[in-house]
Amino acid sequence: MASVELNVDDRGVAWLRLNRPEVHNAIDAAMIAELTLMAGRLGRDPAVRVVVLTGEGPSFCAGGDLGWMKAQMQADAETRAREARALAEMLGALDAMPKPLIGRVQGQAFGGGIGLMSVCDVAVGVETAKFGLTEVRLGLIPATIGPYVVARMGAAKARRVFFSGRRFDAEEAVTLDLLARVVPEAELDAAIEAEIKPYLSAAPGAVAAGKALVAELGGAPGEAQVSATIDALVARWESDEAAEGIGAFFDKRKPRWTDG
Secondary structure, three states: OOOEEEEEOOOOOOEEEEOHHHHHOOEEEEHHHHHHHHHHHHHHHHOOEEEHHHEEEEEEHHHHHHHHHHHHHHHHHHHHHHHHHHHHHHHHHHHHHHEEEEEEEOOOOHHHHHHHHHHHOOOEOOOOOOOEEOOHHOOOOOOOOOHHHHHOOOOHHHHOOOOOEEEHHHHHHOOOOOOOOOEOOHHHHHHHHHHHHHHHHOOOHHHHHHHHHHHHOOOOOOOHHHHHHHHHHHHHOHHOOOOOHHHHHHHHHOOOOOOO
């Protein structure tokens, strides 16, 4: 079964659906590869006007798959660097895709799920969803997603949630600029349709050029910044804290730094 499902309707609206509901759509190597491939394919397809990113099941995306992360910690340095770069390139491919990317956030999002929301041009979520950059609870940091999260929130707002690991609700996600708005679950599809509709009356080339201009004016992450985030992620994978945090998760116990 594919980690990501792709459907394109007769209007040219492409639906990318994360399809690992049994693990809350956690990101693993297969999902990274599929999202990267699809971002390139959809970006080149002149029939595609808009892309919607959503998830199957109750969660949008729980972040990085812990089994995948544990495997990186046990791998050699070359493998760790390669996997970290693949994750960074997936985010970059979605961010740079010359089509509007709309996030349909139908449930909770943590860690890498916040990164996926941050590369969307707009995201709308359900009012019951919970969010968090929870990597520090595992001895990790939101490294490769960092440039996109900070670009979306701004540094001042990012300081509120980037390294505390605390969870926050949908209303706070709006104040942090992660979500444009929140709606009741029953109104989510109508809200997404309202985001789609204007693009179907806009010139596709102008939309692509406008998105590229925003990236240029806003300072899209360069190679030096991306490489720095890769190095930072690999360093945390190699740390004693990450070994303790992820080991504690699999052992179903609290890590040693947890109070109480």
